[in-house]
Amino acid sequence: MLGHFGFSYVGCIYLLMLFIPNILxxxxxPSGYNEVVSNENKVLLALERIGQVLVTCMVVIFNDYNLKPFSLWNLWLIVSFIFMIMYEINWIRYFNSKHxxxxxxxxxxxxxxxxxxLPVAAFMLLGxxxxxxxLIISIIILGIGHIGIQLQHLKECRTGKL
Structure with missing residues (x-):
């Protein structure tokens, strides 16, 4: 449950799936994004940043995420990967929108x-x-911060504060 040190190519693939759309x-x-960011909860932001660093490290330094001979346990990885594919599709939807x-x-x-x-769920299932x-602890920290901030932004969108 603690993990075995070694490079995870699966973790690296997940990070690429996460980072490439974010770089693009x-x-x-979106227009108005800078105004939203200025209102972010500082505690949630700290949790998000700490979680980002932890998850990025944890997902590549343990080789436990690499493919194993098939068993029912692999369903965790399959569902996790489906969430990452959905994440990519969500980005395609965004990039084809009015931003x-x-x-x-x-x-x-x-x-x-x-x-x-989606990525928080995917990384949780990967853990x-x-x-x-x-990784599970790290993604909980990241999830609290990242999902919390995005819910705050969504609430501001809905209440017309933007």
Whole structure:
């Protein structure tokens, strides 16, 4: 449950699936985004940043996430990967939109704030699949901060404060 040190190519693939759309997003930020960011809860922001660093490290330094001979336990990895594919599809949806805040924070397949919820769920399931408590703890920290901030932004969009 503690994890075995070694490089995880699965973790690296997940990080690429996470980082590439976010890098592209820097060129297609929604209008009004900078105003929203200035109102972020500082505690949630700290949790998000700490969680980002921890998850990035935990997902590549333990090789427990790499493919194993098939068993029912692999269903955790399969569902996790489905969530990451859904995350990518959500980005495609955003990039094909008008790049508004509502496009960015709007639900996808009835999943609220999918840009935060989907990868958090995917990495949580990856941690369960790998049986690495350090990733599970790290993603909980990240999830509280990242999902919390995005829910705050969504609430501001809905109340018209933007």
């Amino acid at each position: 997003w820097t060129k297609y930020k 508004s805040l509502k496009d960015f924070y709007g639900s996808f397949l009835a999943i609220p704030v999918p840009g935060a919820s 369960i699949y790998g049986r690495v408590i350090w």
